[in-house]
Amino acid sequence: MKKTAILTVLILFCGVIAHGCIGKPAPSETEGTESLLVYCGAGMRAPMTELGSRFEREYGVKVICNYAGSGHLLNQIELAQNGDVYQPGAMYYATIAQDKGFIDYKKSVAYHVPVIVVPNGNPVNITCLDDLANPGVKVALGDPGACAIGRLASKILEKNEIMDAVSDNTVVYGTTVNALVLYVSGGDVDAAITWEETALAAPNKTIIVEIPAEENIIQTIPIGTLTFSENKESAEEFVLFVTSDEGKAVYEKYGFIPHRQDDIGDIGSIGDINETNQ
Numbered sequence: 001m002k003k004t005a006i007l008t009v010l011i012l013f014c015g016v017i018a019h020g021c022i023g024k025p026a027p028s029e030t031e032g033t034e035s036l037l038v039y040c041g042a043g044m045r046a047p048m049t050e051l052g053s054r055f056e057r058e059y060g061v062k063v064i065c066n067y068a069g070s071g072h073l074l075n076q077i078e079l080a081q082n083g084d085v086y087q088p089g090a091m092y093y094a095t096i097a098q099d100k101g102f103i104d105y106k107k108s109v110a111y112h113v114p115v116i117v118v119p120n121g122n123p124v125n126i127t128c129l130d131d132l133a134n135p136g137v138k139v140a141l142g143d144p145g146a147c148a149i150g151r152l153a154s155k156i157l158e159k160n161e162i163m164d165a166v167s168d169n170t171v172v173y174g175t176t177v178n179a180l181v182l183y184v185s186g187g188d189v190d191a192a193i194t195w196e197e198t199a200l201a202a203p204n205k206t207i208i209v210e211i212p213a214e215e216n217i218i219q220t221i222p223i224g225t226l227t228f229s230e231n232k233e234s235a236e237e238f239v240l241f242v243t244s245d246e247g248k249a250v251y252e253k254y255g256f257i258p259h260r261q262d263d264i265g266d267i268g269s270i271g272d273i274n275e276t277n278q
Contacts, residue, residue, distance in 0.1 A: 035062040039073040041089035042176035043195050046254045061234045069147030069175050084229040089148030094222040106224030107243040110256040113196040116209040117184045124190045133165035140183040140192035146175040153193040197255030
């Protein structure tokens with residue numbers, strides 16, 4: 001009986017010691033590394049993922065990215081009223097966010113160039129925008145309410161006076177540009193309008209058909225700090241990091257055309273000006 005009691009005491013004592021040793025995380029785990037929540041359009045996932053990792057290594061600030069369509073992200077921001085940085089796929093969304101008082105500082109990063117994407121082999125011989133209106137062609141477009149490419153594709157089709165015919169041929173609306181490329185590469189549709197750099201990510205499964213400049217609308221990609229950020233200094237540092245030469249080089253690596261300071265000011269582009277006139 002004595003032995004049992006002693007053994008019980010020893011077990012309890014060891015338990016207390018063990019709790020003292022491992023019951024609390026190491027100081028580095030409890031003190032919590034500063035973090036930034038970045039709302040980023042799905043089409044910029046590749047460069048943003050790399051830049052987030054680089055920023056974390058260089059500045060010691062963790063970057064948590066929420067990827068989705070630009071419109072969906074704006075809705076999330078409005079509902080949640082939290083986060084630190086917003087990078088939509090077009091200036092249109094940043095302007096709305098700024099008008100609503102969500103963004104207090106923004107800069108331009110790169111350009112989004114819309115293209116037509118078709119499956120490898122181009123089975124129905126799509127060579128231009130007008131071909132999307134041909135009878136029997138299966139088209140995928142972005143949801144105008146969800147993603148930047150969806151809204152812009154509608155503008156491009158309206159500009160070229162083929163909106164109704166292409167709408168009749170549209171069999172699916174994607175909520176992100178990445179989904180559109182998957183529809184094409186999987187053979188579900190004959191063509192889609194996507195961003196050029198997103199299409200470049202599937203080179204063995206898709207072919208890019210360029211849209212002539214006079215028929216196209218090119219977009220500026222902005223990035224801005226959110227007014228309700230609790231890490232203002234780090235958020236602004238991150239925006240400056242993304243728009244630095246180093247940051248723009250990462251975007252260029254993934255097929256984007258970097259924005260330059262002499263391109264019609266720091267905010268805006270010919271594409272954005274054209275869009276407002278459509």
